[in-house]
Amino acid sequence: MRFLKLIVIVSIVTGLWPCEEAQANHKPGHMVNVVRVISPGGIEAWLVSDHLNPIINMRFAFRGAATLDPEGKEGLANMVSGLLDEGSGDLDSQAFQRRLEDLSIVLRFDAGRDTFRGRLKTLSDNKDAAFALLKSAIGSPRFDDEPVNRIRSQILAGLRRSSQDPGTVAGLTLAAELFPGHPYGRPVEGTPESVKAISGDDLKTFVHERLALDNLVIGVVGDIRPDELGRRLDQVFLDLPASSKASNVKEAQPQISGRTKVVKMAVPQSAIVFAQKGIKRDDPDFYKAYVLNHILGGGGFTSRLYDEIREKRGLAYSIGSYLYPTRHAGLLRGYGGTANKRVGETLKVLKSEWWRMADKGVDGKTLKDAKTYLIGSYPLRFTSSGNIAAILVSMQLENLGIDFLDRRNSLVAGVSLNDVNAMAKRLLDPDNLVIVVVGSPEGVTSTP
Amino acid sequence: MQVVVISNHRVPVVTHMVWYKAGSADELPGKSGAAHLLEHLMFKGTKNLPSGEFSKTVARIGGSENAFTSLDYTGYYQNVAVEHLEAMMTMEADRMKNLVLDPKEVDTERLVVLEERSQRTDNNPGSVLREHVRGALFMNHPYRRPIIGWEHEIRALSVDDLRAFYDKWYAPANAILVVAGDITLERLKPMAERTYGKIPASVPIQRGRPTEPPQKASRRVMLKDARVRQASWSRSYLAPSRITSISEGAGKEHSYALEVLSGVIGGGATSQIYRSLVVEQKLAVSAGAGYGSGALGPSRFSFYASPTPGVSMDTLEKAMEGEIATLLKDGVSADEVARVKKSMFAEAVYARDSLSAGAQVLGSALVSGKTISDVESWPHRIADVTVEQVNAAAHAVLENRPSVTALLQGEDPQ
Numbered sequence: 004m005r006f007l008k009l010i011v012i013v014s015i016v017t018g019l020w021p022c023e024e025a026q027a028n029h030k031p032g033h034m035v036n037v038v039r040v041i042s043p044g045g046i047e048a049w050l051v052s053d054h055l056n057p058i059i060n061m062r063f064a065f066r067g068a069a070t071l072d073p074e075g076k077e078g079l080a081n082m083v084s085g086l087l088d089e090g091s092g093d094l095d096s097q098a099f100q101r102r103l104e105d106l107s108i109v110l111r112f113d114a115g116r117d118t119f120r121g122r123l124k125t126l127s128d129n130k131d132a133a134f135a136l137l138k139s140a141i142g143s144p145r146f147d148d149e150p151v152n153r154i155r156s157q158i159l160a161g162l163r164r165s166s167q168d169p170g171t172v173a174g175l176t177l178a179a180e181l182f183p184g185h186p187y188g189r190p191v192e193g194t195p196e197s198v199k200a201i202s203g204d205d206l207k208t209f210v211h212e213r214l215a216l217d218n219l220v221i222g223v224v225g226d227i228r229p230d231e232l233g234r235r236l237d238q239v240f241l242d243l244p245a246s247s248k249a250s251n252v253k254e255a256q257p258q259i260s261g262r263t264k265v266v267k268m269a270v271p272q273s274a275i276v277f278a279q280k281g282i283k284r285d286d287p288d289f290y291k292a293y294v295l296n297h298i299l300g301g302g303g304f305t306s307r308l309y310d311e312i313r314e315k316r317g318l319a320y321s322i323g324s325y326l327y328p329t330r331h332a333g334l335l336r337g338y339g340g341t342a343n344k345r346v347g348e349t350l351k352v353l354k355s356e357w358w359r360m361a362d363k364g365v366d367g368k369t370l371k372d373a374k375t376y377l378i379g380s381y382p383l384r385f386t387s388s389g390n391i392a393a394i395l396v397s398m399q400l401e402n403l404g405i406d407f408l409d410r411r412n413s414l415v416a417g418v419s420l421n422d423v424n425a426m427a428k429r430l431l432d433p434d435n436l437v438i439v440v441v442g443s444p445e446g447v448t449s450t451p
Numbered sequence: 452m453q454v455v456v457i458s459n460h461r462v463p464v465v466t467h468m469v470w471y472k473a474g475s476a477d478e479l480p481g482k483s484g485a486a487h488l489l490e491h492l493m494f495k496g497t498k499n500l501p502s503g504e505f506s507k508t509v510a511r512i513g514g515s516e517n518a519f520t521s522l523d524y525t526g527y528y529q530n531v532a533v534e535h536l537e538a539m540m541t542m543e544a545d546r547m548k549n550l551v552l553d554p555k556e557v558d559t560e561r562l563v564v565l566e567e568r569s570q571r572t573d574n575n576p577g578s579v580l581r582e583h584v585r586g587a588l589f590m591n592h593p594y595r596r597p598i599i600g601w602e603h604e605i606r607a608l609s610v611d612d613l614r615a616f617y618d619k620w621y622a623p624a625n626a627i628l629v630v631a632g633d634i635t636l637e638r639l640k641p642m643a644e645r646t647y648g649k650i651p652a653s654v655p656i657q658r659g660r661p662t663e664p665p666q667k668a669s670r671r672v673m674l675k676d677a678r679v680r681q682a683s684w685s686r687s688y689l690a691p692s693r694i695t696s697i698s699e700g701a702g703k704e705h706s707y708a709l710e711v712l713s714g715v716i717g718g719g720a721t722s723q724i725y726r727s728l729v730v731e732q733k734l735a736v737s738a739g740a741g742y743g744s745g746a747l748g749p750s751r752f753s754f755y756a757s758p759t760p761g762v763s764m765d766t767l768e769k770a771m772e773g774e775i776a777t778l779l780k781d782g783v784s785a786d787e788v789a790r791v792k793k794s795m796f797a798e799a800v801y802a803r804d805s806l807s808a809g810a811q812v813l814g815s816a817l818v819s820g821k822t823i824s825d826v827e828s829w830p831h832r833i834a835d836v837t838v839e840q841v842n843a844a845a846h847a848v849l850e851n852r853p854s855v856t857a858l859l860q861g862e863d864p865q
Contacts, residue, residue: 035462055461056804097730100720105790107797126797153729153736160736160757163680169574269678272569303515304494304506314503317562320570340570372511379513382462383530386632386806 035385037395037405040229042236048221049395049405050232053388057127059225061137062392064400066218068119070186070252070331076201078193080114082158083209087112087121089150092139096150099136108133110140116191117330118400119213124389127226130235138239141214146206158198165192169274169441170340176266177276177336177439181257187332215247216240222395224388255332261435262450263350273346273442274338277353279432281335284328284401291426292326292335294418298373299360299431300324300337305376307356312339318349335430346444357433364424378412452623452647453817456639457631457809465632466810467539468528469547470818472627473620475600476522476593476748477658484564484600485608485616487520491560492613493527494518497549502556505542512538522594523747524818530807533633540646547621548650552610561605568599576676577683580859583672587855588687591661592748622653627817631810663689663749666853679861681736684767685755686856690742690848692750694820706744707832708844709752713742714791715783715841716774717754723787724754724774734762734770747819752848764858779850782842795833 038050068080088103088110090096103110109124110133121141125133165171175190182188192198219240223232259280282292300308300323312322324337341349365373385391398407440447478485496502509516514531529539572578582597589595599605628647630639666689691699696706716723717740728738738756754775758767802808816826 053461056800058801058804097721097726104719104721104794107794107801124801126800149730153733156733156736156759159760160681166680167576167678270569270574272566272574274574303510305510310503313563315559317559318566320563320567340574341566342569372507376510376513379532380515381513382464382532383513383515385462386464386530387808388804 035391035408037408038229039405040223040232040236042233042241044237044241046216046219046221046236046240048223048232048236049399050222050227050229051224051391051395052226052228053224054226056388057226058388059123059125059127059130059133059223059227060388060392061123061221061223062120062389062396063122063219063221064118064120064396065214065247066118066220066330066400067213067247067250067252068114069116069189069191071213071250072186072189072193072197073205075197076193076205077189077197078158078191079201079205079209080119080213081192082154082198082201083206084112084114084119085154085158086146086150086206087140087144087210089154090145090147092143092145094139095145095147099140102132102136106132108136110136112140114191116187120396122389122392130227134235134239138242141210141239142242144206144210146203148203151203151206155198155201158192159195162192162195162198167268169268169270169272170276170338172266172268173274173276173338173439173441176264176441177278177437180260180262180264180437180439181278181334182255182332183258185255185331186252187255187329211244212248215244217246219243220396220399222392222399224392224395252331257332257334258437259432259435260437263438263440263447265444265447265449266439266441267443268441270442271342272340273343273440273444274340275346275349275438275440276336276338277436277438278327278334278336279436280430281326281328281333282430283333286333288422288426289326289328290414291418291422292430294370294373294377294415295360295365295423295426295430296324296326296335297377298365298369298423299356303376305372307360308337308339308353311352311356312349316348316352318345318352343443344445346440346442347446350438350447354433354436357431357436360427361431361433364427365420367420370418370420370423374415374418377415381412452643452652453627454639454643455627455629455813455817455823456634456636457629457813458633458635459631459806459809460633461806463533463633464530464806465533465536465630465634466528466530466807467536467543468526468629468631468810468814469543470524470526470627470629470814471620472524472625472656472658472818473616474521474523474525475596475598476660477620478593478596478616479612481604482608482612482616483596484605485612486525487599488557488561488564488605488608489613489616490518490520490525490527491564492552492557493546493550495553495556495560496551497545498551499545499549500542502551502553505546508538508542514539520598521815522598524815526814526818528807528810536630536634536639537642537646540642544646544650547623547626547647550617550621552614552617554610557610557613561608564599564605565602568602568605571599572597573602576674576679577859579676580672580674580857583674584685584687584855584857587670587672588689588751589749590663590666592663593660594746594748620656623647623650624652624655627814629810629814629817632806658747660748669853669856671856671858673858673860675860675862677862679859681757682764682861683755683757683859684764684771684857685753686771686854687751687753688848688852688854690750690752692746692748693744693825694747695749696744703847705840705844705847706750707836708840709742709848710744710795711788711791711833711836712783712841712845713740713752714795715787716740716778718791723778724756724771727774728756728767728770732770733759734767735759738771745815745819764860768856775849778845782845783838785838788836788838788841792833792836796830799830
């Protein structure tokens with residue numbers, strides 16, 4: 004954590020500190036240049052070569068994760084993600100973990116609703132071992148009883164803990180409200196009952212059915228050249244099955260009911276989450292909605308929700324909204340937290356901002372500022388190799404095209420005032436916001 | 452004002468940070484939360500800039516920004532395209548000197564902070580207990596107060612209290628400027644002279660803080676709360692930080708050895724404690740140990756574990772005490788020490804990959820009493836740590852020393 008070579012320090016201006024050292028770094032700047040690599044065996048990865056530091060970052064994703072958990076086995080994908088680094092091939096759990104630690108290799112897996120993701124980070128010196136461990140983790144996981152039981156206990160402990168966290172309970176309740184009967188309504192981490200029901204065979208079946216070449220995308224950033232990456236891709240991935248089991252997940256129609264649901268919990272601050280219909284990532288109007296949401300409740304300290312709810316009234320510490328496009332549904336979601344006695348007032352302001360935006364839209368100056376922010380802040384996402392590799396994976400999952408990074412800012416710039424205001428009228432639906440409150444709110448009750 | 456430049460030309464972006472050598476531990480008694488509430492209010496207006504305009508300007512140029520308050524420091528940063536750096540420096544220098552504290556805005560922001568406190572602390576029994584551990588572990592040092600402040604004192608903070616804190620601590624002589632990214636010293640220097648250079652430097656302030664008396668008794672804090680569904684246990688010992696270690700004198704500079712020790716016994720899935728309590732004995736679902744060397748004042752060395760269902764707190768505590776006793780009796784092995792040192796170096800290389808990590812590491816070190824050479828020599832100092840030093844540090848901090856044991860439990864016996 005604390006070792007930095009490129010340090011310059013001087014004393015200036017106020018002259019209270021002696022000049023300690025001056026040494027400049029003259030490495031040339033370079034832009035992010037994405038290259039498509041196809042391995043001899045036909046596996047594709049997108050690569051940004053960057054030899055500044057002796058580090059290689061690989062991120063990858065298999066399409067299809069928690070949504071495909073069998074009924075009654077919810078949490079299966081999540082449990083697999085906790086076990087792939089707990090022993091494979093000749094190495095049992097402790098031996099595998101020890102090898103990772105000895106070589107300072109980071110290898111982790113995460114399961115979401117739609118994707119099962121992995122990340123590998125290694126120093127260039129240890130890349131042989133790193134790629135071999137990754138191959139073994141996805142190709143021949145052992146699922147020995149000891150780690151399976153241990154990871155299961157940890158997941159159950161996590162579920163017990165989060166069962167009393169208002170924000171987590173609010174999110175799960177909202178998903179269940181929006182998607183009854185659809186896999187999107189189920190918890191990614193499962194329930195205590197479903198996690199206990201997962202067997203060793205279930206874990207193996209998941210790996211066999213899901214980790215295949217036809218649903219895999221890969222992004223790599225760092226100290227590796229295209230020809231070498233090609234060979235490594237074959238080494239790591241080529242033994243995987245060619246095709247995964249077909250997904251049977253249907254398009255989801257969220258139940259945008261206008262319902263308010265209160266879940267009682269003895270906490271001083273109520274957690275609030277809300278949602279309405281949004282827009283999917285491949286919708287041609289995506290950027291219109293994206294800019295609209297930025298103005299309404301997006302990041303930074305300048306959105307309308309932030310201004311009205313936090314800055315002007317001090318009702319909340321966190322408040323905001325975001326587009327939540329998933330593979331089978333599009334949502335516009337938001338979150339906040341406020342003292343129990345101020346929940347009613349917060350919801351009132353929230354709805355009135357939703358109305359105001361739908362009714363009156365935005366003016367030209369607000370739009371211009373928003374676009375300048377969204378365009379100008381884009382490079383800030385490219386300040387670490389891991390982030391860039393994750394972006395390369397998302398670009399492939401969303402079919403954005405390898406030239407997306409060059410086009411993205413013009414997509415934002417192309418959004419007109421008319422576009423945003425038409426989108427506000429079309430999309431925003433204040434009467435039908437689904438709202439979940441977890442806490443002991445005063446004067447707010449569930450819709451009958 | 453001390454200035455640090457970390458050049459990294461990957462993208463034409465810079466992180467601009469100003470760190471003040473003042474944190475929650477520098478507040479006056481009874482005024483807890485002042486440093487943090489002031490940090491929030493720094494985003495309001497100045498004599499030259501209307502309220503809210505700071506953030507609007509940052510957003511308009513496509514920047515991101517935030518601020519943070521810690522025990523020993525308060526920091527502000529913006530990430531912006533390099534061509535906007537001087538504009539940021541101009542605004543940051545402006546609010547270093549010209550902040551306006553409007554009573555109405557103070558009251559509104561106080562509500563925001565109270566919500567922040569609810570969200571971070573009062574909504575979560577584990578966080579509530581951690582406040583009590585801190586209060587017990589530090590009997591006299593101001594680290595006993597929560598950074599965000601006690602609720603009743605946040606409610607009572609006046610505009611004058613905040614103004615006094617600002618006037619005392621916010622000045623170039625008490626601040627450090629860190630700029631990381633697509634910038635060189637040659638380009639930064641004239642900008643700094645045009646901005647921060649215009650403010651009277653003031654004089655650096657000695658931070659006089661109460662210190663700990665000799666601690667003679669161990670303490671236990673227990674929280675039973677119906678909300679708790681997963682119990683947890685911890686034990687904390689006072690330990691020297693890097694800075695307080697120096698003043699202990701030759702042969703007692705334990706901070707480097709303690710960093711290695713925490714890795715060996717409690718850092719990750721192959722550490723001694725995890726292996727024994729979680730993998731082998733199955734008494735806990737998670738377990739480990741932790742130590743941080745960064746504080747200006749005293750630090751702590753902690754052990755923690757969450758019991759497996761059906762395992763009593765008493766059984767878990769005895770098992771953990773057994774681990775500590777074994778450590779003190781048998782010591783650590785040369786192999787383990789070598790492994791942990793190696794992985795600490797790798798972490799340092801990884802940190803070079805991120806634009807903000809370097810700025811964060813350097814800023815937090817300098818603002819809490821360390822020097823650039825402390826930061827640069829860290830790998831060598833860690834490399835020099837011997838098995839004997841690790842064992843000596845363990846004995847110094849853990850053997851027959853008073854501690855604070857904390858139990859978090861639900862109301863039903865678990």
